[in-house]
Amino acid sequence: MSEVKGMKKILIIGSGISGMTAAISCAQKGMHAIMVSPFMSERAQSVMAEGGINAALDNMGEGDSVEKHIEDTLKGGNMLAGELAVRDLCEKAPEIIRWLENLGTVFSLKADGRIDQRAFGGQSCRRTCYCGASTGKQIVTALIMEARRYEAMGLIERRIWNDFHSGLIRDGRCYGALIYNEASGQLEPVYADAVIMATGGQNALFGKTTGSTQCDGYAAGRLFMQGAMLKNLEFIQYHPTTLETGQKKMLVSEAARGEGGRLYYEEDGRRVYFMEDMYGEKGNLMPRDVVSRCMYDTKRQVYLDMTMLGEKIDSKIPEIRDVCLKYGGIDIHKESVPVSPSVHFFMGGFAVDAGHMTNIEGLYAVGECASRYHGANRLGGNSLLAAVYSGMTAAEAIYAKSDSAVSESSGIETASGEKPDFSEYFKEYIEEERGKFFGLFGSESKFPVMYLRDMAAETMNRDLGIVRDEEQLQNGIADLDYYIDLAEHIRYDRSVLPYFNYSVGAILVLAKATLICARERRESRGAHYRSDYPETSEDMRAATLISYDDGEFNVSLDREGRFER
Amino acid sequence: MKLRILRKLPTEEGQFWEEFEYSGPADYSVAAMLEDLNYRDDIINSKGEHVPRISWACSCLQSKCGACAMVINGTPALACETFLRDLGSSVTLQPLSKFPVISDLVVDRSGIQENLLNTSSFIKEYKESPQGEHGHQYTAAKCLKCGLCLEVCPNYKGGEHFYGALFANDCYLIATRSGVFDDSISEEYKKHFGSGCSKSFSCMDVCPMNIPTLSSMAKMNRRRS
Secondary structure: OOOOOOOOEEEEEOOOHHHHHHHHHHHHOOOEEEEEEOOOHHHOHHHHOOOOEEOOOOOOOOOOOHHHHHHHHHHHOOOOOOHHHHHHHHHHHHHHHHHHHHOOOOOOEOOOOOEOEEOOOOOOOOOEEOOOOOHHHHHHHHHHHHHHHHHHOOOEEEEEOEEEEEEEEEOOEEEEEEEEEOOOOEEEEEEOOEEEEOOOOOHHHHOOOOOOOOOOOHHHHHHHHOOOOEEOOOOEEEEEEEEEOOOOEEEOOOHHHHOOOEEEEEEOOEEEOHHHHHHOOOHHHOOHHHHHHHHHHHOOOEEEEOHHHOOHHHHHOHHHHHHHHHHHOOOOOOOOEEEEEEEEEEOOEEEOOOOOEOOOEOEEEOHHHEEOOOOOOOOOOHHHHHHHHHHHHHHHHHHHOOOOHHHHHHOOOOOOOOOOOHHHHOHHHHHHHHHHHHHOOOOOOOOOHHHHHHHHHHHHHHHOOOOEOHHHHHHHHHHHHHHHHHHHHOOOOOOOOHHHHHHHHHHHHHHHHHHHHHHHOOOOEOOEOEOOEOOOOHHHOOOEEEEEEOOEEEEEEOOOOOOOO | OEEEEEEOOOOOOOOEEEEEEOOOOOOOEHHHHHHHHHOOOOOEOOOOOEOOOOOOOOOOOOOOOOOOEEEEOOEEEEHHHOEHHHOOOEEEEEOOOOOOEEEOOEEOOHHHHHHHHHOOOOOOOEOOOOHHHHHHHHHHOOOOOOOHHHHHOOOOOOOOOOOOHHHHHHHHHHHOOEOOOOHHHHHHHHHHHHOOOOOOOHHHHHOOOOOOHHHHHHHHHHHHO
């Protein structure tokens, strides 16, 4: 039953955990999902998530509850996330774990056969379900198999070697997307009843991060330029413990500290356990923003000691052991690991409502590219949860919309119930974009587009670090203005994939938007710390919204809670 | 250091060798080296000619995604976890030979998914598995679908009939977690793996996840009898 007349067609950009969950949930409801991505799902950033996924199952018998999960999440996010949003997420969490288990996710189990739960930062009880130290990978494997069931039925269609180019948007409604097909070398329109963005975080803004090179923020930047509102961009999580290597910042999972690992620095030949000195016994497991800032404040090399874990290293965190040995030559049984904070997660992204729809009708966003649950700081174990939850929720919301929504809102006259022919509708836009696209090839330039991305990343790391101030941010914005201007005039080496060349402009615009959001939030809250405004201001307890209109960036605080419902 | 790469331009059919001189830190991986080479002002071969930048695929850069699988000094491996210090004074890079080459070191491995789809490789009805299987399942589920096991396998030709070690491991995952006795997956296993494997077990030598394919086979074979 590949495409039945009247069946809703949903275009999903991205095939990680949130994209696959959305596709599966669409297919379960009898909708046709087209999942577009450059690579297959095994390559998605989701496979890198190590630590776990939170749900108040109380398998550890500590009196955990959904209410506590809600409270911890809101508190961890410095009271910036909406309570209703967080409530929806946490209430659904136990059901999500059961669903994943029934798909065959290989969770780590307790002796009694129930799912084991570990301690993670900012939690009042052991709440994080996990699969060794490869939770994301195990979930991805289970979802790939489940998606295959619907692929076999013709309800999910995968298109790899395809990259997002832009939304097909008119009068505040999204009708599909223009896709760059690497095989044909063409920009091809794909029309759909709804488009779900599942493109992950905007890692490329910072160059080397803990995440995948595939998540670059282009899609968010491009759709921002096409009218989508973004939210809370200034809140960027630094993971406290990463190991610097030649190719990237390697994450040393929070599980290391959850199991008992301790942070210290050396002073006069003795160890200073600064987190425990400041916050007591649970100091090493303070929320990530607190730990990262404390590490920054030491102005010293910080080490993570796991040697005391003994046999637990091999049974509970073997992946951490392997990564440190392979990439750093460090045997964690015997030595401490030099660690530093690195950009790890973006709390900000598309502003979405309770059904995960953006301000553009028919355009949805799920997973890390959407901003809804984490407020000013995300707790470990909540992002995998949000990825699955948001994928399910977007599918439900789309399913619930009336069938005729597309033709009604398009204002196009159609014959009895037939959907309008959009090819005419976007003809001019597509021709213009194709013209620009092929214009990129008319050059003999050897200038690597990556230079521009690298220069922007240098600016972002310098001016939008763990501690920020007005002057720095203003400098950063000036730099970005210069790069944006350059990007419009330079031609690049065409021997790289065209995607890299056409994507750079919107990535730079997103970087500038991020700096502007950080400048406008003149307070300190969660992951956003301003040395010139070190206090949290009750007056600013609202999400930052930013929109774009032909070169103008408009920032406001969402005091009315426009996206909370 | 001498670097030889078997290249292919995206617009042209044939492959050709190109040589480069490279000097970089010994603790760089092949992935770090490729990135370093690509983002210099110009990329120049050992004859002094300006040449197109080298295409290769990467995502996680820490052996969790399988994107950067290639043949390094004759051995199938992940570029991100193969270090220059272990490679000597000359390094040879080739794309995986058992898949269609798109450009340079980038190959199209979608045939892997097509075979898994055509054999309905999914759990029809989930059932909690016997206690003893947990560790083996966890490891088998870490399969990257990187294709290294297929590259090294003497029996895998291109996935027409014989689907290779990754298929055997997926069959095991499905079989041990299916509520109804899943005859179909046993049949597919026999048809596309069991009858074609000549048991060189080279797949286990190159697997970046150290998946014990042999025990997946043993369990599948026992199941069939």
